[in-house]
Amino acid sequence: MTSEALVQVRDLKRHFPLSKGFFSFRPRETVHAVNGVSFDIVGGETLGLVGESGCGKSTLARVMVGLLRPTAGTVRVGNTDLAELRGSQLRAARKDFQIIFQDPFGSLDPRMTVQQLIEEPMRVATKLSAKQRADRAIDLLQRVGLAASHAERHPHEFSGGQRQRIGIARALALSPKLIVCDEPVSALDVSIQAQIVNLLKDLQRDLGLTYLFVSHDLAIVSQIATRVAVMYLGHIAEIADTPSLYAMPRHPYTKALLGAVPVPDPHRKQRVNVLGGELPSPVNLPTGCPFHPRCPIAVDRCRTEKPALTGKTATHAVACHLAA
Numbered sequence: 001m002t003s004e005a006l007v008q009v010r011d012l013k014r015h016f017p018l019s020k021g022f023f024s025f026r027p028r029e030t031v032h033a034v035n036g037v038s039f040d041i042v043g044g045e046t047l048g049l050v051g052e053s054g055c056g057k058s059t060l061a062r063v064m065v066g067l068l069r070p071t072a073g074t075v076r077v078g079n080t081d082l083a084e085l086r087g088s089q090l091r092a093a094r095k096d097f098q099i100i101f102q103d104p105f106g107s108l109d110p111r112m113t114v115q116q117l118i119e120e121p122m123r124v125a126t127k128l129s130a131k132q133r134a135d136r137a138i139d140l141l142q143r144v145g146l147a148a149s150h151a152e153r154h155p156h157e158f159s160g161g162q163r164q165r166i167g168i169a170r171a172l173a174l175s176p177k178l179i180v181c182d183e184p185v186s187a188l189d190v191s192i193q194a195q196i197v198n199l200l201k202d203l204q205r206d207l208g209l210t211y212l213f214v215s216h217d218l219a220i221v222s223q224i225a226t227r228v229a230v231m232y233l234g235h236i237a238e239i240a241d242t243p244s245l246y247a248m249p250r251h252p253y254t255k256a257l258l259g260a261v262p263v264p265d266p267h268r269k270q271r272v273n274v275l276g277g278e279l280p281s282p283v284n285l286p287t288g289c290p291f292h293p294r295c296p297i298a299v300d301r302c303r304t305e306k307p308a309l310t311g312k313t314a315t316h317a318v319a320c321h322l323a324a
Contacts (some may be wrong), residue, residue, distance in 0.1 A: 006210050007041035007064075009177055012073035013065050014056075018283070032282045033059040035234035036073070038309070041178070046204065046211040048225030048242070050218055050257065054279055056234040058102075058213045061182040064212060065099045066090055077178055095125045098171040102183035104163035107153040114141065114166055115151035121173040131251035140169040144199060161192035168199065172207070181213045185220060197224050218261050222246055227315075230254045233290040234282060236309055250316070250323040254296050289321070297322055 014034040034056045041047045044158050049057050060309065062068045064075055066082050068284040075082045080093050098121075101107035108117055118137040122128050128136070138148045140212050155163055162185060171179050185193040193245030201224060203209055215221050221228060222242060228237040230253065248301040249255045256275045277294045292302040301321050 004042050005040040006043035006078060007212070008074070008076040009040070009064075010038050010076075011076045012037045012060070012075060013071045014059050014064065015071045016067060018292070028142070029283050031287055032234050034063065034070075035282075035285070036233075036313060037234070037236055039208060039229055039236065041278050042214060042226075042245075043210050044176075044208055045226035046224050048221035048228040049212060049231060050216060050221055050228060051213045051231035052257075053216065053278060054282070055231045056218075056282075057231055058182055061099065061180045061212065061214050062229070063099045064178075066094060067099070090298055092247060095121075095174040096176055097178040097180065098174065098176040099163070099180045099182060100167050100184045103159055104167050104187065105115055107156060107167055110155050110297050113152050114146075117166060118170050118173055119153075121170065125174055136173070137169075140172055141166075143172070144169045144310060158170050159192075162186065164174050164196055165199065168196075168203070172203070176205075176209075178210050178212065181211055183214055183216070185218065186215065193220060196283070202222060218246075218257060230257065231281060233285065235290050236319065237291065238316075238320075239309070239319045240311075240318075244316050248316075251291075251320050252297055253291050254318075287320070291320075292315040 010033055016031040016033060018029045019029065020295050037060060039047065049060065051057055057069065059162065063070050066085070070083050076099050078094065082090070085093055107226070112120070115134065115137045118140055119133045122133045122136065133289045138151060141148060141150060146162065146165055146169070155166065158166065185196050188196065197220060200211065211224075213221065213224055216270070225242050227239065228245045230237045230251065232253050238245065238249065243307055245254065246258065249258055275294050276296075280290070280293055288304045289295070289298070289302045290308055292298040295302065299322065305321070307319045307321045309317050309319040
């Protein structure tokens with residue numbers, strides 16, 4: 001941890017107990033969605049969070065903004081520990097952290113106009129007058145690349161990319177310290193994805209924003225992230241600055257993910273490192289290293305001893321007994 005860290009996550013866990021049938025005599029089982037995650041995010045940077053579907057990325061994102069409560073561990077944004085907040089205290093603190101959702105249509109109330117959608121956070125969490133809220137809503141619309149005339153329209157009148165711009169404007173309404181981007185471009189066309197990523201980068205430069213950018217697309221993450229954390233089965237497998245991780249991945253899982261990224265060069269042969277087996281169930285986690293059932297280089301130690309997330313340098317850490 002550094003003195004500059006805006007966000008500090010320590011040994012964070014989020015488990016979901018499974019309900020049993022009325023006549024079931026089996027012990028109650030638990031889904032270990034996030035299972036002991038620690039990292040920092042420095043103010044003004046973007047931490048990319050990548051991994052397969054089901055690895056716990058979106059659950060972690062929702063815990064980070066208080067939509068889910070942690071089972072254990074801490075999430076500290078500035079001087080605020082979210083795990084200690086309840087009721088009005090949590091509502092008051094939420095202005096410091098906002099989220100951009102994956103589905104730009106499902107996250108917007110279809111009955112509200114764009115202006116009402118953007119003003120709603122200000123109406124709940126600030127003492128701005130109606131005119132001040134309206135002026136800020138128009139300013140935010142223009143900042144994200146939309147026109148003032150769009151303010152009176154409803155979400156169904158916009159394209160997917162435009163709706164995501166509205167979601168970004170709403171996330172900016174309270175001038176948050178942290179914005180969690182939960183797969184913000186995965187539902188958009190490729191050309192629109194680039195526009196939204198460029199918009200997020202411009203906003204970060206102009207407003208000094210800090211992002212947690214969740215995605216399964218490593219090509220997109222490489223364009224925006226300062227550092228990248230690779231998540232597997234509720235754990236962080238590797239975390240490093242973006243150039244180091246993409247040039248010299250150390251964890252076998254990271255190597256497999258990067259090997260599956262398409263190469264946009266017809267003259268260059270694609271070498272895909274296909275992982276064997278299926279992602280283990282988060283209900284029955286493997287002993288030892290979580291990745292060992294699918295790891296091509298696993299040894300006996302991997303099956304019995306869980307590796308710690310450590311590194312030879314301050315900017316590159318890996319949870320693997322055999323990392324070079």
